[in-house]
Amino acid sequence: MAEAHQAVAFQFTVTPEGIDVRLSHQALTEIYLSGVRSWKKRLIRLKNSVITGVYPASPSSWLFVVIAILATMYTRSDPSMGLIAKIQEHLPPYPTPSLLFSTMLWLLLIFTMRLCLKQLLSYHRWIFEQHGKMSNTTKVWALVRIFSGRKPLLYSYQGSLPNLPVPAIKDTVKRYLESVRSLMDDTQYERMTNLAAEFESSLGNRLQWYLKLKALWAANYVSDWWEEYVYLRGRSPIMVNSNYYGMDFLYVTPTPIQAARAGNSIHAFFLYRRKLNREEIKPVSLATIPCCSYQFERMFDTCRIPGTLTDSVQHWQDSDYVAVYHRGRYFRLWVYQAGRLLSPREIEFQIQRILDDPAPPAKGEAKLGALTAGDRIPWAKARAEYFSSGVNKRSLDCIEKAAFFVTLDDDEQGMMGDDPAASLDCYAKSLLHGKCYDRWFDKSFSVVYYKNGKNGINAEHSWADAPVLSHLWEYTLATDCFQLGYNAEGHCKGEVDSSLPRPQKLNWEIAPECEEQISQSLAVAQALADDVDFHVFAFRDFGKGKVKKCRVSPDAFIQMALQLAYYRDRRTFCLTYESSMTRLFREGRTETVRSCSNESCAFVQALEGGEVRSDVCRRLFRSASEKHQLLYRMAMTGGGIDRHLFCLYVVSKYLGVESPFLKEVLSEPWRLSTSQTAVQQMELFDMVNHPEYVSCGGGFGPVADDGYGVAYSVLGEDVINFHISCKHSCPDTDAHKFGAQIRKALHDLLQLLSPYQKEPTRTEKTRPEVKKDL
Missing domain, CATH: 3.30.559.70 (Choline/Carnitine o-acyltransferase, domain 2)
Incomplete structure (x- = not known):
């Protein structure tokens, strides 16, 4: 085959006169050009490694420091306070000691700048503050823009990103119990409270010690275990x-x-x-x-x-x-x-x-x-x-x-x-x-x-x-x-x-x-x-434009609609998974936002229970949406529940100990798994002149055999795309039926809120929508 011959540089045969070598000039040319391209890539990567390694400074700043030190030497002043003279005693004569001192000073300045940048990037309280009420700490934090440098490369910030913090056991347990209160009756909740208290006072502290030790050593205490145990160790398709x-x-x-x-x-x-x-x-x-x-x-x-x-x-x-x-x-x-x-x-x-x-x-x-x-x-x-x-x-x-x-x-x-x-x-x-x-x-x-x-x-x-x-x-x-x-x-x-x-x-x-x-x-x-049942539709009746006029976060609005739709579909509530990114931290991946909260359940029950006063329902809706935004911000900033509990469970398996509390928590099914995919590069698309050039987003299969998977994307001001999946084998789920419930829930929520579009609310005063992607 002709194409097969392009893969070899030469051929040879043995003849009575000796070995006959036939060189393939085209193949040798390809090998040469491939080598050149490979070395170009290596040089580019080496250059980028240097630029990234000294960021937020630049390699050219070294020359500036050297010139500044040499200039001071010519004016007979000693910025090194005698250090250059000490170096000169052990090294060749001038200007080598000055160059060495300048380089050391330059590296120290870089280290200081990177340390300052890391400390600034570790501050996340700005996410929770209200507009017009910025604290003095946040005003100082705004210096992050000064230390961020100019024209960063893709990996410029990697060495300055903070590590994901390990939450306190008591905080995680408290948030977990709060998240499941509305999903359990009094007997179940009391039993789970006792299991949690026993775990917190005994085994939990031991597992937490190992987890903190890992957090000191690893760039991220979650990501490697998440990749291995959630993805790579799965034996099903x-x-x-x-x-x-x-x-x-x-x-x-x-x-x-x-x-x-x-x-x-x-x-x-x-x-x-x-x-x-x-x-x-x-x-x-x-x-x-x-x-x-x-x-x-x-x-x-x-x-x-x-x-x-x-x-x-x-x-x-x-x-x-x-x-x-x-x-x-x-x-x-x-x-x-x-x-x-x-x-x-x-x-x-x-x-x-x-x-x-x-x-x-x-x-x-x-x-x-x-x-x-x-x-x-x-x-x-x-x-x-x-x-x-x-x-x-x-x-x-x-x-x-x-x-x-x-x-x-x-x-x-x-x-x-x-x-x-x-x-x-x-x-x-x-x-x-x-x-x-x-x-x-x-x-x-x-x-x-x-x-x-x-x-x-x-x-x-x-x-x-x-x-x-x-x-x-x-x-x-x-x-x-x-x-x-x-x-x-x-x-x-x-x-x-x-x-x-x-x-x-x-x-x-x-x-x-x-x-x-x-x-x-x-x-x-x-x-x-x-067995997979799928329903995809573009909801074009309204989008985030009208939702924002109601002074509500679009993501919180959609999540409340999903809670309402699920309750109408199944007449009950369920553990709900919403993906939140943790990429504000080094090697961060995702965290879970438990969207089914006590506040969301109270709102849905009031709306479906015949509450005649719309102002009561609106108040409950505001409370539920604000709670959702708080949960989302906490998940983004390392205050989530599920990754911490997951890692504690992994440690318990390594130690060979059983925890009834962790075992029960990790076995709870996510019957409603949701995720938003946001458009990250809006500058690439002209949504005004070419609104038809929009992707329908994407989706995934159902997580639970008796549950739904819902992916949604908010495009422009007027379109929300939904991808709904479930399984035919479950008689209680139907993707098209659930899609109809979502449409109705979206309309019902807008009708509830729209008469009060000009009503000032706490949601309006808080920082704008911080959700970026899942």
Whole structure:
């Protein structure tokens, strides 16, 4: 095969005259250019390491300090107070001692600035203060802007971010008991109170000591255990249960040509990776306060590797290709040629070659991806037995080490046809699980391109949380449409080098026993996928514009609507999970906001219990929404409940001790799991002139077998998108019915509040909405 020869630098044969060596100049050129590109990347990373290491100062500030010290020496003054003379006794003569002292002074100044910045970033009381009543402490804290430096790189703040604090046992226990009071009767609550008191007075203090010891040593006392025990040690399928998805534009398809859409967006993905490698991405911030960026590190060239006890996340150096699936075949598509990134038109040309390739899949190849969709232990055993050597290992390495995974789907998806609502539901299910074998669910993310030009993304969850991938997805969608664009025929712009080597089809030798395991994994995955009930809809009756006129946080408004909708649907309350980010701390991920509070339950019961006085309901609603905002702010600033209890539970397992309290807490089901995905780069989209260019957001599968998963995104002033999931197997849940309850609850809340839009409230006086992302 011609493309196979591009991978070797030379060939040789043994003849009677000796060894005949035939050099491949094209291959040697590729090796040379690849080496040059690799060294350029190393130099860029070295430069960025220096810049990040001295931030918030700059490397050029060293020269300023040196010149200043030398200038004082010429004026016969000694700023070192005799230290330079002491150095001169042991080192060569002037000016080496002055340079050494200047460097030491410069490093001391950097250390002081970084220490001051870390202390300033550790202050979070500003989140809780009211407008117009800023304390003197907060006014001093505003100096953070002075110490923040200019034009930071992506990882500039990493060394200055504070560590996540360990809450006091008594505070966590108190907040937990408060969060479950409305979910338990008096007998249950008394029993839980006794368990909590026993835990707090005995075992809790011992576990807390170990946890504080870890917090002193580790950058974050939660994140590594969260990744391992919540994600990597799960033995059930990650498809539906863990992976999540993101959708394309809701109302616009930039081109109906599948290969062209892939060409533009794949090119955009690699442009983003280039910016990522150069650390040119601006750090995400919350009200000018920087957030942790460590999750960006494993975005590309990453794969989850199955194991019998626990999986692992492997990250490789930059791959210059993507793995592509089409009609049961796997291909390696090189995106670099002669050291340059292929143009969108060239990538489209290569994708079209794959679409036109008539070769059938090898025996057992077509549904190979089902191994990543089924249970983890069978996949780990099959990988060790059938993919550890030979051609299978080479092909599997190609997929796992690819920059990311691409699926060219033969289906058409999106909002279309006579029933656009139903088509959105099918679109969501396709992105979440597809056919259960046409995605590689272990890759950090897989991009799906449909026959009609629509696309979407499926992401593995262990390496990062949704806002990180959402940042990439926003950039790709915007770059695809507003920067790269398409010609009048719908093709990518630019010219094509027709001499490009064809994409390389991967080879497999699948044993009959492996085929049997593939079939078993597919059966498990198919049953899981068939059980998922999905409903996606764009709520356009009103958005955050009207909600803010009611002087209410949009997120609190939606959360109260979800509580009201769930109560109407099930006539009871449930433990509710809302994701909050903790990226104000180093290596922070998420914390849980327990949205079902005593205040929210009191409001819902009053509204549904026939309370005739609307002012009473409004007062209860204000109290509930303010409590929700307080819980959210506490979760963001390290005052959450669930991550602390989770880590205490992990410590108890390491010590081999049982805690009835922790065991019961950790076994409580989250029957309503919610999450908001916010648009982080509004500057990329023109919501005024092009409101149709908005993504429908993304979603995830249900967390509990008898519960709902609800993802929502607030877009512009007038749109709220909802993604609702549950399981058909539960007779008490119905995604469409719950969606109707959410619509009604939103209208009812607005009707309750809208007559009093000009009413001054405490919510109005507090700081504006601080929610950034999940």
